[in-house]
Amino acid sequence: MELCLLQFLLFLFLASLLICNTIIADQTTKPYVVYMGNSISSQNNIDVDDGQIPESVHLQLLSSIIPSEESERIKLIHHYSHAFSGFSAMLTENEASALSGHDGVVSVFPDPILELHTTRSWDFLDSDLGMKPLATVPRHSSNDIIIALIDTGIWPESPSFRDDGIGKIPSRWKGVCMEGHDFKKSNCNRKLIGARYYNTQDTLNSNKTRTEGAKGSPRDSIGHGTHTASTAAGVFVNNASYYGLAKGTARGGSPSTRIAAYKTCSEEGCSGSTILKAMDDAIRDGVDIISISIGLSSLMQSDYLNDPIAIGAFHAEERGVMVVCSAGNDGPDPYTVVNTAPWIFTVSASNIDRNFRSAVVLGNGKTFQGAGINFSNLTRSTMYSLVFGEEIAAKFAPTSEARNCYPGSLDYTKVAGKIVVCVNDDPNISRRIKKLVLQDARAMGMILVDENNRDVSFDAGAFPFTEIGNLEWHQILHYINSTKNPTATILPTIEVPRYRPAPIVASFSSRGPSSLTENILKPDVMAPGVAILGAMVPKSDEPGSVPIGEKPSLFGIKSGTSMACPHVTGAAAFIKSVHGRWSPSMIKSALMTTATTYNSMKKPVTNSSNYIANPHEMGVGEINPLKALNPGLVFETNIKDYIKFLCYYGYSKKIISSVSKTNVTCPKTSQDLISNINYPSISIQTLKRNQKVKMITRTVTNVGASNATYVAKVHAPEGMVVNVYPNKLVFSKNVKRITYKVSFYAKEAHGGYNFGSLTWLDGRHYVHTVFAVKVQ
Ligand SMILES: *[C@@H]1O[C@H](CO)[C@@H](O)[C@H](O)[C@H]1NC(C)=O
Ligand SMILES: *[C@@H]1O[C@H](CO)[C@@H](O)[C@H](O)[C@H]1NC(C)=O
Ligand SMILES: *[C@@H]1O[C@H](CO)[C@@H](O)[C@H](O)[C@H]1NC(C)=O
Ligand SMILES: *[C@@H]1O[C@H](CO)[C@@H](O)[C@H](O)[C@H]1NC(C)=O
Numbered sequence: 072m073e074l075c076l077l078q079f080l081l082f083l084f085l086a087s088l089l090i091c092n093t094i095i096a097d098q099t100t101k102p103y104v105v106y107m108g109n110s111i112s113s114q115n116n117i118d119v120d121d122g123q124i125p126e127s128v129h130l131q132l133l134s135s136i137i138p139s140e141e142s143e144r145i146k147l148i149h150h151y152s153h154a155f156s157g158f159s160a161m162l163t164e165n166e167a168s169a170l171s172g173h174d175g176v177v178s179v180f181p182d183p184i185l186e187l188h189t190t191r192s193w194d195f196l197d198s199d200l201g202m203k204p205l206a207t208v209p210r211h212s213s214n215d216i217i218i219a220l221i222d223t224g225i226w227p228e229s230p231s232f233r234d235d236g237i238g239k240i241p242s243r244w245k246g247v248c249m250e251g252h253d254f255k256k257s258n259c260n261r262k263l264i265g266a267r268y269y270n271t272q273d274t275l276n277s278n279k280t281r282t283e284g285a286k287g288s289p290r291d292s293i294g295h296g297t298h299t300a301s302t303a304a305g306v307f308v309n310n311a312s313y314y315g316l317a318k319g320t321a322r323g324g325s326p327s328t329r330i331a332a333y334k335t336c337s338e339e340g341c342s343g344s345t346i347l348k349a350m351d352d353a354i355r356d357g358v359d360i361i362s363i364s365i366g367l368s369s370l371m372q373s374d375y376l377n378d379p380i381a382i383g384a385f386h387a388e389e390r391g392v393m394v395v396c397s398a399g400n401d402g403p404d405p406y407t408v409v410n411t412a413p414w415i416f417t418v419s420a421s422n423i424d425r426n427f428r429s430a431v432v433l434g435n436g437k438t439f440q441g442a443g444i445n446f447s448n449l450t451r452s453t454m455y456s457l458v459f460g461e462e463i464a465a466k467f468a469p470t471s472e473a474r475n476c477y478p479g480s481l482d483y484t485k486v487a488g489k490i491v492v493c494v495n496d497d498p499n500i501s502r503r504i505k506k507l508v509l510q511d512a513r514a515m516g517m518i519l520v521d522e523n524n525r526d527v528s529f530d531a532g533a534f535p536f537t538e539i540g541n542l543e544w545h546q547i548l549h550y551i552n553s554t555k556n557p558t559a560t561i562l563p564t565i566e567v568p569r570y571r572p573a574p575i576v577a578s579f580s581s582r583g584p585s586s587l588t589e590n591i592l593k594p595d596v597m598a599p600g601v602a603i604l605g606a607m608v609p610k611s612d613e614p615g616s617v618p619i620g621e622k623p624s625l626f627g628i629k630s631g632t633s634m635a636c637p638h639v640t641g642a643a644a645f646i647k648s649v650h651g652r653w654s655p656s657m658i659k660s661a662l663m664t665t666a667t668t669y670n671s672m673k674k675p676v677t678n679s680s681n682y683i684a685n686p687h688e689m690g691v692g693e694i695n696p697l698k699a700l701n702p703g704l705v706f707e708t709n710i711k712d713y714i715k716f717l718c719y720y721g722y723s724k725k726i727i728s729s730v731s732k733t734n735v736t737c738p739k740t741s742q743d744l745i746s747n748i749n750y751p752s753i754s755i756q757t758l759k760r761n762q763k764v765k766m767i768t769r770t771v772t773n774v775g776a777s778n779a780t781y782v783a784k785v786h787a788p789e790g791m792v793v794n795v796y797p798n799k800l801v802f803s804k805n806v807k808r809i810t811y812k813v814s815f816y817a818k819e820a821h822g823g824y825n826f827g828s829l830t831w832l833d834g835r836h837y838v839h840t841v842f843a844v845k846v847q
């Protein structure tokens with residue numbers, strides 16, 4: 072009964088929203104993206120390499136929609152003309168829907184705001200490069216790989232972007248180094264070969280006048296883009312550290328690689344239309360790999376052709392440009408992974424084998440290890456009063472808020488000089504905000520209780536801070552309850568190397584399966600993304616963020632799938648530098664089939680609650696770039712596979728023809744057939760127990776010695792029968808590609824997802840492929 076009433080109320084609420092919306096919709100304009108598919112125009116016979124659809128074509132289309140008395144609105148915000156066709160413009164809802172019916176228009180959607188994939192609240196630290204140095208780079212490698220970072224721009228003065236010893240810029244480079252506020256052409260060099268920026272302000276909030284200054288420049292004022300670029304391709308920097316933490320040689324995955332920065336994001340986020348423009352530019356400029364540590368919120372994904380990154384990546388892939396993206400930080404719930412199109416390389420995040428510890432010492436002498444980075448100046452010899460936020464609530468403030476140390480919830484007179492315990496019941500208020508509340512109230516330090524996030528060290532600057540789990544909290548609470556004048560202190564952070572097996576799936580890393588289709592396994596792979604040391608913008612924007620007597624650090628520690636993504640970008644560039652002719656899908660396959668599912672203790676990789684991790688958490692495993700140089704066999708996924716994917720997914724023949732500008736004959740629409748795309752992993756959304764076997768086809772290409780014989784080894788989940796036909800693959804000079812089938816029979820398998828693997832072995836290579844099968 073109650074449920075019905077609730078539903079009814081919800082219905083009324085939604086209905087009223089709808090009514091309001093339609094009334095307002097007619098007058099107001101907002102930015103829309105109008106996507107018109109491949110830029111190769113069949114009528115105009117325009118050069119395939121560089122579409123260059125004239126702006127006038129799109130303006131003409133706009134003028135057919137916008138009333139002539141409002142002709143001042145007939146202008147484009149962005150114009151896409153190189154790798155694909157389309158534009159963004161201010162439109163009313165009616166105009167947008169009129170356009171979507173036009174011939175050649177694939178999709179029209181409101182310009183979305185995408186988020187940077189540093190951890191949720193911008194408050195996690197980043198860590199050192201978890202990847203072991205890539206030993207010696209093979210002799211026949213090329214220095215001419217160019218990667219695009221679509222991000223918050225770049226801080227060109229960072230030592231990570233020096234160009235000493237790097238040869239001249241590849242002649243195929245067609246990009247530019249745009250000048251802007253505090254950014255000169257001379258800020259680019261042979262390492263940082265390109266920099267572009269876009270007037271994101273215009274599209275993000277049409278109401279806002281454009282702010283000049285730092286934004287009209289490729290210069291990074293946030294640090295995210297500088298950090299990701301240094302991880303993907305920074306040069307060696309000796310003695311890099313974050314005020315002494317994570318000390319070592321900072322280096323990117325592929326130091327000889329060139330960097331081009333495309334600034335599409337500001338503090339407010341990233342506009343989708345601008346990201347699309349940057350992708351169009353990057354493809355034209357001649358990059359090999361595009362790295363995007365950005366995504367739609369997992370709640371906002373609707374379909375591939377309304378997602379700017381998926382659209383741009385499709386056309387990049389079509390032209391041999393690889394696109395690597397972060398999976399998102401909305402874990403550990405299932406169905407949170409984003410950037411899941413099969414032509415995108417989707418990266419989840421792992422912890423590496425180091426942690427930062429700040430101990431809590433209680434008045435009774437007991438010590439608890441907490442997590443966090445701080446430059447506390449407290450010592451073991453002086454104790455401070457210890458209070459729980461709940462006990463010092465401000466007048467009229469609910470205790471539920473005071474427990475959480477909400478802004479305004481604490482009685483400041485009772486906070487000063489004390490060490491305060493706050494819980495984290497409500498993810499809406501970040502650790503950073505809580506720290507600021509206590510700092511503002513002149514507390515001596517903060518103990519945060521947060522079972523889930525403590526794996527990801529928070530950087531509290533000079534403010535004494537530590538983060539503990541529920542077990543520790545029970546004991547501290549007991550001490551507070553049973554002691555008249557409880558006291559404590561928080562000691563400076565120490566670094567604990569090799570403290571646990573690594574890698575471990577990071578708790579925040581978004582999880583599969585994909586909410587758009589469960590017939591492609593996502594995320595694809597995992598790479599280090601917790602507490603990553605990378606180049607930073609040296610500035611102190613908050614009091615106490617720089618330890619007294621120190622200069623702002625040139626390096627910072629950050630966490631997020633944002634930090635994992637450029638590790639894979641760097642690894643891909645490394646492989647491309649050795650295997651220059653390999654397509655994006657071959658490089659992706661090499662990194663996938665050689666990934667490891669074992670940790671440093673030679674045990675299966677776990678998640679942060681110590682359970683064996685499954686492929687929806689870590690994809691096929693943690694990348695191993697050195698092994699990926701020599702994978703033996705690869706799965707080539709070509710544009711025909713992706714077009715079939717669009718057919719099976721359910722797009723109309725007309726839409727697909729516009730997207731691909733090829734004469735498509737869609738075999739049929741059936742989501743089940745998606746599992747048959749030649750992907751380096753297998754996912755089956757439905758396998759009924761009473762169904763006869765389900766057959767999946769794959770084709771492998773031999774990239775090792777021409778004479779090779781591989782045999783199949785299957786790891787089937789309990790109760791499931793998995794067979795391979797043939798179970799032996801014999802390659803020779805004339806046989807480079809072999810197709811095989813895998814049959815799945817659920818028989819007595821348990822309901823829900825079952826995971827297993829099929830490995831091809833030839834004595835030298837392990838070609839490991841993972842499968843996920845949902846049994847009903
Ligand atoms: C737009 O500007 C007006 C007037 O300055 C202001 O009242 C309104 O809140 C603004 N709207 C948005 C979405 O910022
Ligand atoms: C690096 O640090 C060590 C000691 O911490 C010092 O001896 C050395 O000179 C430093 N090297 C550089 C290049 O700064
Ligand atoms: C620690 O540093 C702060 C300034 O950040 C200073 O006010 C305080 O007196 C110092 N405390 C100790 C115990 O040295
Ligand atoms: C957090 O914020 C969201 C939206 O802003 C709200 O719906 C939700 O109730 C909040 N959560 C809590 C625990 O207050």
Ligand SMILES: *[C@@H]1O[C@H](CO)[C@@H](O)[C@H](O)[C@H]1NC(C)=O
Binds near residue numbers: 545548549552
């Ligand atoms: C401590 O006291 C609080 C009430 O102030 C109570 O809710 C809690 O159960 C007590 N905990 C312990 C461990 O004694």
Ligand SMILES: *[C@@H]1O[C@H](CO)[C@@H](O)[C@H](O)[C@H]1NC(C)=O
Binds near residue numbers: 680682683
């Ligand atoms: C770890 O895996 C177990 C078993 O699959 C699951 O119950 C738990 O929620 C997972 N923990 C995290 C943090 O993902």
Ligand SMILES: *[C@@H]1O[C@H](CO)[C@@H](O)[C@H](O)[C@H]1NC(C)=O
Binds near residue numbers: 734
């Ligand atoms: C596409 O296919 C249709 C029917 O199969 C045919 O009439 C048309 O000529 C083809 N177009 C091209 C460009 O090949």
Ligand SMILES: *[C@@H]1O[C@H](CO)[C@@H](O)[C@H](O)[C@H]1NC(C)=O
Binds near residue numbers: 777778
């Ligand atoms: C491959 O095998 C064929 C036939 O067994 C043999 O003639 C040839 O020499 C072998 N090639 C290599 C490179 O081993």
Ligand SMILES: CC(=O)N[C@H]1CO[C@H](CO)[C@@H](O)[C@@H]1O
Binds near residue numbers: 446448
């Ligand atoms: C790990 C680390 O760098 N800890 C530092 C915390 O702050 C104290 C005092 O500022 C340093 O001595 C520690 O090295």
